[in-house]
Amino acid sequence: MKVTVIGDGGWGTALAMVLDRNGHAVTVWGPFPEYLDKIKISGENTTYLPGVGIPATLKWTSDHAEAVQDAGLVVLVVPSRFYKPVVKAFKPYIPADALIVSATKGLDEQTHERMSETAEHILGREVAVLSGPSHAEEVARGVPCAVAIAARDHAMAEKIQHLFLNESFRVYTLEDVVGVELGGALKNVVAVAAGISDGLGFGDNTKAALMTRGIAEITRLGAALGAQPETFMGLSGIGDLMVTCMSKHSRNRGVGERLGKGETLEDIMGSMKMVAEGVWNCQAAAALAADLGVSVPITEQVNAVVHEGKNPREAVMALMGRAPKPEME
Numbered sequence: 232m233k234v235t236v237i238g239d240g241g242w243g244t245a246l247a248m249v250l251d252r253n254g255h256a257v258t259v260w261g262p263f264p265e266y267l268d269k270i271k272i273s274g275e276n277t278t279y280l281p282g283v284g285i286p287a288t289l290k291w292t293s294d295h296a297e298a299v300q301d302a303g304l305v306v307l308v309v310p311s312r313f314y315k316p317v318v319k320a321f322k323p324y325i326p327a328d329a330l331i332v333s334a335t336k337g338l339d340e341q342t343h344e345r346m347s348e349t350a351e352h353i354l355g356r357e358v359a360v361l362s363g364p365s366h367a368e369e370v371a372r373g374v375p376c377a378v379a380i381a382a383r384d385h386a387m388a389e390k391i392q393h394l395f396l397n398e399s400f401r402v403y404t405l406e407d408v409v410g411v412e413l414g415g416a417l418k419n420v421v422a423v424a425a426g427i428s429d430g431l432g433f434g435d436n437t438k439a440a441l442m443t444r445g446i447a448e449i450t451r452l453g454a455a456l457g458a459q460p461e462t463f464m465g466l467s468g469i470g471d472l473m474v475t476c477m478s479k480h481s482r483n484r485g486v487g488e489r490l491g492k493g494e495t496l497e498d499i500m501g502s503m504k505m506v507a508e509g510v511w512n513c514q515a516a517a518a519l520a521a522d523l524g525v526s527v528p529i530t531e532q533v534n535a536v537v538h539e540g541k542n543p544r545e546a547v548m549a550l551m552g553r554a555p556k557p558e559m560e
Contacts, residue, residue: 232394235260237321238308238335239267239291241279241367241505243411246306248371251286258290261319261527267291274387276318279400283371289506295325298388304330304394307350307358310506311337311416313508314346322405325354332359332391336415337508342524345412353550356385359391360408362371362415363466366472366481370400377401379467381411403466410462413453416470420516421445421525422483423533425476427543430491437547442476448527452516455523483509490536491543536557 232255236247249255250401261267270276274285292298299305305325309317314335325331331354333347342349347358350449355504363378370376379400380395382388396402400550401412421441428437447473450463462468475481486507489499500510517534520527532550 232256232303232441233301234304234306234394235302236306236308237298237317238310239270239276239279240308240310241276241371242334243306243308244276244280244285245367245371246308247289248269249395249397251288251299252373253394253397255304255394256290256303257288258298259291260295261291261293264293266295274381278369280367284366292472295321297325299329301543302326302329304391306361307331307333307335307346309335310337311346311508312338312506313509315339315353316352322353330359330391331356332361333412335360336363336419338416338512340511340515343515343519345409345416346414348406351424354540357382357387360412361391361395362411362471364470366478368480373399375399375401377403377466377470378405378463379405379411381405381467382406383408387535399417405462405465407459409456410453410458411467413456413458414449414463414467415471416508417449417516417530418445418475419483419507420467420513420530420533421449422470422475422481423487423490423507423509423513423537424529426481426484426489427491427533427536428482428487428547430488432551433547438476442472445476445529446472446531448525448529452520452523452525452527455525482507484512494543494548496537509533510537
């Protein structure tokens with residue numbers, strides 16, 4: 232099949248490589264033609280996926296119409312902050328019969344919509360979701376992993392499943408689009424909290440508490456938005472949360488660690504070439520929860536540290552000093 236990956240970052244490149252291994256004709260779109268020329272010449276995405284050789288069979292273009300011409304599958308992998316204008320730019324060119332799947336983990340900062348919601352409103356058609364514990368660095372190298380594909384139309388999910396599925400990239404299907412997408416977006420916020428804990432020098436006990444209570448508040452918020460609570464016990468929930476809170480590859484955990492060590496957010500973000508969605512999305516998640524009357528204390532404290540300048544140690548103490556309550560409430 233002719234496949235288009237919209238987004239030339241690390242995750243977009245890794246997914247393009249998965250699809251290329253499966254024999255599809257893959258084109259990757261990126262916004263900067265000069266950078267794409269560098270990738271073609273060097274055979275490496277040096278900014279977003281350094282040290283990984285890229286197959287010469289991948290095509291690269293910055294032209295919207297050329298990128299999606301005759302595409303049977305379009306994969307949206309654009310950072311949440313730039314997602315809406317990019318999808319709008321592609322609307323006139325995406326073939327009417329193409330399958331569309333969103334692999335961006337985030338929320339719209341203004342509307343607080345999930346990414347597939349935004350895409351569906353723009354494109355006027357169903358958009359599936361891909362999420363799960365899957366660092367780009369490992370996926371690109373063919374390290375085994377498993378992810379989830381969710382679509383309201385189960386037949387659509389199965390079609391996309393078979394396009395991605397191979398011996399190192401296992402794909403499961405389900406119909407809970409809301410749960411799968413929120414798990415991927417909200418775990419980034421908890422990962423920032425886990426990193427702050429690391430930066431402050433706390434131990435495994437602290438991180439385990441943050442992760443466990445984090446999945447509890449993700450589940451509460453997800454259920455309030457119509458997700459199935461059991462989804463958060465799967466790949467796109469606890470699975471993605473574990474890898475993002477614990478891994479050396481995790482940008483969100485890394486940002487939190489540097490905040491915990493006393494660096495300013497401005498300095499941290501200024502030194503990074505890649506996206507840490509939790510920094511952008513903690514504010515949207517906190518606002519969304521407030522609108523719904525859902526308790527998300529970890530998200531609130533991360534937002535206070537990131538966007539309001541709260542001392543990280545004071546944020547942890549605020550969590551530890553909350554009024555006692557039953558665990559399942």
